[in-house]
Amino acid sequence: MEGYLESKVAEYKILLDWIDLEIQQLQKKGEYHHYLIENLKNEIQKAQLLYTQLKTIASINVPQLFIRAVPIIHNLELRTRLATHYYIPSLQRENDNDLFMRKLVLLSAKRLNLPWIKDPIVCFDGPHAIVTSLIETPVIYVPTELNVSLLDMAGLYHELGHNVFFRFSNIENDLLMTVSRYFDELIQSVGPMAPEKMRERRKTYEYARKYWLTERVNEIFSDIFATYVAGPAYYFFWINMALSIGANPYKINPIDLHPPLAARVEACYEALSPTHKHNNVIKLINKNWNAYTQNHKKEADYDFKCSSELLKRIVNKAIENIKRDLGLLKPYDKPLPDEKYLKQIPSNMYLEEILNCATKMFLFSAKNYDDWQKATMKHLRSSV
Amino acid sequence: MSELGSISGKLQKEEKLLRELNNALLVIEAHALKRSSDFGFSIKKVSECRKFVLDFATRLLSIIKEQAPPAELKIIVEHIKSGMKPIDDWIEDLETLINQIQNNKEIGSENLAILEDIMSLLDSQFTDDLQRLYSL
Numbered sequence: 001m002e003g004y005l006e007s008k009v010a011e012y013k014i015l016l017d018w019i020d021l022e023i024q025q026l027q028k029k030g031e032y033h034h035y036l037i038e039n040l041k042n043e044i045q046k047a048q049l050l051y052t053q054l055k056t057i058a059s060i061n062v063p064q065l066f067i068r069a070v071p072i073i074h075n076l077e078l079r080t081r082l083a084t085h086y087y088i089p090s091l092q093r094e095n096d097n098d099l100f101m102r103k104l105v106l107l108s109a110k111r112l113n114l115p116w117i118k119d120p121i122v123c124f125d126g127p128h129a130i131v132t133s134l135i136e137t138p139v140i141y142v143p144t145e146l147n148v149s150l151l152d153m154a155g156l157y158h159e160l161g162h163n164v165f166f167r168f169s170n171i172e173n174d175l176l177m178t179v180s181r182y183f184d185e186l187i188q189s190v191g192p193m194a195p196e197k198m199r200e201r202r203k204t205y206e207y208a209r210k211y212w213l214t215e216r217v218n219e220i221f222s223d224i225f226a227t228y229v230a231g232p233a234y235y236f237f238w239i240n241m242a243l244s245i246g247a248n249p250y251k252i253n254p255i256d257l258h259p260p261l262a263a264r265v266e267a268c269y270e271a272l273s274p275t276h277k278h279n280n281v282i283k284l285i286n287k288n289w290n291a292y293t294q295n296h297k298k299e300a301d302y303d304f305k306c307s308s309e310l311l312k313r314i315v316n317k318a319i320e321n322i323k324r325d326l327g328l329l330k331p332y333d334k335p336l337p338d339e340k341y342l343k344q345i346p347s348n349m350y351l352e353e354i355l356n357c358a359t360k361m362f363l364f365s366a367k368n369y370d371d372w373q374k375a376t377m378k379h380l381r382s383s384v
Numbered sequence: 385m386s387e388l389g390s391i392s393g394k395l396q397k398e399e400k401l402l403r404e405l406n407n408a409l410l411v412i413e414a415h416a417l418k419r420s421s422d423f424g425f426s427i428k429k430v431s432e433c434r435k436f437v438l439d440f441a442t443r444l445l446s447i448i449k450e451q452a453p454p455a456e457l458k459i460i461v462e463h464i465k466s467g468m469k470p471i472d473d474w475i476e477d478l479e480t481l482i483n484q485i486q487n488n489k490e491i492g493s494e495n496l497a498i499l500e501d502i503m504s505l506l507d508s509q510f511t512d513d514l515q516r517l518y519s520l
Contacts, residue, residue, distance in 0.1 A: 075403050129386035215387065218393070
């Protein structure tokens with residue numbers, strides 16, 4: 001440990017000095033991101049404190065304290081990784097397209113009552129993803145096709161959902177509690193049966209309860225949030241993606257931290273506003289989805305782990321949390337535009353409205369969609 | 385869609401508890417070894433860290449038997465429940481640690497052993513998630 005600690009001290013000195021220099025250069029260069037850079041500097045200062053502790057442990061060479069060095073090293077790994085892999089490269093290569101998308105994100109964040117999102121970076125380097133470590137200044141990755149495709153923009157709301165999930169820690173607790181209570185009730189409701197069978201049944205429910213890790217709860221919450229705020233546009237985006245993936249929608253992959261596709265679709269449908277649940281767009285999407293799912297069999301434990309009743313409870317609790325924590329945020333319940341108005345280029349519309357128009361246009365007027373989308377994208381770029 | 389959103393936020397939360405608990409143990413242990421001045425730790429800092437450990441142990445004790453503990457302590461509670469060591473022994477160890485701090489007694493290594501177990505658990509969860517972040 002002794003020699004290794006000294007080596008790690010030398011390694012982190014090089015890294016932290018480099019990060020410091022890069023941040024200084026970005027600070028000189030940028031007209032944007034003052035808040036983010038200050039935030040990043042604060043984080044690096046915390047890393048410097050950890051580095052100083054590590055250096056002291058290495059230099060005084062008291063073996064009883066070596067054990068304290070290990071978590072410090074792991075902490076430094078995370079902090080340096082965030083800076084060197086996500087923040088600094090995204091800031092260094094930020095271009096006009098990224099800045100355009102950043103403006104859209106900031107406008108949406110303001111409208112959706114997410115005021116803590118002060119200074120995001122958006123980076124065209126797909127797939128859709130977000131680094132939520134610093135919730136006020138997330139790094140949001142979007143696929144390159146968003147330069148030309150409105151439909152895929154709906155995926156942004158799922159990523160914002162991750163940010164909301166970590167902003168309010170009660171969401172995680174409440175959803176995990178909902179899952180836990182559901183399985184408790186199932187265990188309690190087991191009627192008289194042979195002890196061996198009873199043990200088996202309990203084990204099955206316990207196993208199903210443990211399936212719902214924080215990460216999976218987070219993913220399904222982000223779907224619910226995205227559907228709540230973007231309505232049919234997200235529902236279509238998600239089903240379109242699920243159909244394109246082409247996997248068994250009921251497959252429960254123990255390594256994948258996303259719930260099965262079918263469970264996510266069901267949760268999204270539950271989260272749709274009643275205004276939309278039975279409109280012709282949703283009917284058309286569901287018709288395609290149902291035809292697809294009919295070709296696949298449910299895995300044996302799907303109904304245990306992802307029953308409709310459990311998903312309904314998760315959706316209700318998630319929406320209850322959204323209403324409580326983001327009181328001013330309204331669900332997307334605006335009726336979709338009538339077909340005769342579809343070809344108009346939307347002006348004075350906010351992004352969620354435009355994406356819902358795009359969804360309807362795409363599904364009901366595909367031959368006109370390309371020209372409409374180009375014109376709409378041009379309008380959007382000139383108006384933000 | 386990537387797992388980056390859920391992993392990066394989770395790591396940030398785990399990092400906070402791991403850093404704070406490790407820091408408290410470093411301050412307390414350095415004080416016990418009479419090496420506080422090497423780190424620049426003041427007596428006030430030692431007292432704050434004892435308070436941190438007291439609050440942490442008290443909180444853990446209050447939720448140890450809950451079916452759905454708060455998310456950040458879930459892994460610890462699940463480990464306690466599923467491990468070889470009886471849950472009553474954990475409770476007794478936590479109560480002893482709390483009494484030592486409340487009665488202003490030195491915290492010996494035998495009292496800190498329970499926190500070392502918890503640290504090792506938190507660190508192991510953290511590094512699992514860190515590896516997942518590296519693989520994305």
